[in-house]
Amino acid sequence: MDSEEDDLMEMFQAAVVGGGPAGLQAALTLGRMHVSTVLFDDGRYRNASSARMRNVLGSDGSAPEELRAAGRSELGAYPWVRIIEGRVENASLWDSAFALRGDGHEHVAEHLLIATGVRDTLLPIPGLAEMWGDVVLPCPYCHGHEFAKGPIAVISSGGHAEHIGGLLRGVTDAVPVLHPERVEEVIRSAAGVTIRLHDGTAVEAACVFIPPNPAPRSGLAEQLGVTTDENGILVDPLGRTSRSGVWAAGDVARRIDPRIPAAVITAMASGLVAAADIAAAVAITRDRTL
Ligand SMILES: Cc1cc2nc3c(=O)[nH]c(=O)nc-3n(C[C@H](O)[C@H](O)[C@H](O)COP(=O)(O)OP(=O)(O)OC[C@H]3O[C@@H](n4cnc5c(N)ncnc54)[C@H](O)[C@@H]3O)c2cc1C
Structure with a gap:
């Protein structure tokens, strides 16, 4: 990476890739903790073909896009969160951070949350x-x-x-x-x-x-050498992956038991947990440098 390229790269404390329930909830948690965050989303949501979303307390029977729209609107109250409509095609290590590249954008983040969901076959x-x-x-x-x-x-x-x-x-x-x-x-x-x-x-x-036969919607985990198996990205209870600085949440992360439903609330819960752990990591780094 040469210095001219460095100048073009915008640095965030956290990046969230994926703007479904997991990513939006994570961005809300990070925004409330004043963590500078960039969220990327290319809008191919798993439940896009369903008119009604069920088993979501307070929103039982509402349209899935209503929840996402409300979430995005609420994020507007947190100027630390930037939303970029677009796909992250490539993720790579960049010093001790991560470079994220897509069509027409290039950003760097110190902490990365993969919340890219799955596609069904x-x-x-x-x-x-x-x-x-x-x-x-x-x-x-x-x-x-x-x-x-x-x-x-x-x-x-x-x-x-x-x-x-x-x-x-x-x-x-x-x-x-x-x-x-x-x-x-x-x-x-x-x-x-x-x-x-x-x-x-x-x-x-x-x-x-029918069985949904889900598979990851992005190759970011593989690009970063994060450990996965046939049920998703391996994470600990805080959403940490095998690579330091990388978390995963939502349907793309392996649940501790496959009988736990892959659902909106479980995605949001895992997004919140991972974001809270990222905020704690940001605080530790900040305090060390004070
Ligand atoms: C048909 C169907 C109906 C469902 N109905 C319900 C229901 O009624 N109630 C319920 O609780 N659950 C329901 N679910 C499950 C629910 O949809 C998922 O559990 C939930 O959407 C998971 O959220 P997520 O944020 O992990 O992923 P998603 O909602 O799929 O969001 C992931 C986002 O990341 C984006 N993305 C992926 N890769 C990249 C990239 N490289 N760069 C940028 N963006 C990227 C995707 O395009 C997408 O916008 C249903 C699932 C299906 C298949």
Whole structure:
């Protein structure tokens, strides 16, 4: 990095990549602690296809974008937080800090929170993608109750089918569980969905649950050599990753137990916890230099 480049780089105490519930809550916590923070967001939210968000106290049944818009508006009260609409394509070490680069922007931050969420890969069954987040669903805590008149179908297999089917049997009486290989297509019906099977029969249901098969939405963890596994970025209870100075929160971070729902409140909670730990790290660095 030459000195001319140094001059162009703006330095923040913290960077948050991702402006979903995890990143916005983290930015709020950092803003309230007067930590200079830059938040990047390219606006591809996991629950974007859902009209209604459930199981969020105080906002049960509201539109997901209402929460994000309210969060962004509230951040306006904290001039230490800057929001940049755009993607961070590349993260690298820059002395003891992190350089973050995207199309037309370059910033440096002493502490980095990865809150970039996940993207889902649906089963390759015709019809599922068109109704994802509406009557094709991933999480019983988010959308089971609204369909309690049933039946609620599950297209899945193995441990996932057992776990989701078991939860849903507490919500409704009829929970047909179908192995994905039996299903030809899923069609919207007046009552919800018609699931057409390869054997020529069909199953009617109010909605259907499928495994979401999530994968990280960004490669930032890999670029920084942060340890991950198939369930996300490995973090300790404070959201610290394997690399000093890097935290992770929200759906991209591995939960201590996969049965804990990946949901708006858990994302916000982990964002707050990580941000509080970042604020504590900022305070320690500041006090050392006084
Ligand atoms: C269909 C569906 C319905 C759901 N319904 C509910 C519900 O009713 N209630 C509930 O509690 N939970 C629900 N969830 C779960 C909920 O959406 C997630 O748990 C929550 O959004 C996770 O928040 P997050 O901040 O981790 O990620 P996200 O909300 O996905 O936000 C991550 C953000 O980071 C951005 N980003 C990624 N990479 C970069 C990058 N390199 N640079 C800049 N920005 C980047 C993304 O574009 C996105 O804007 C639902 C999930 C799905 C799939």
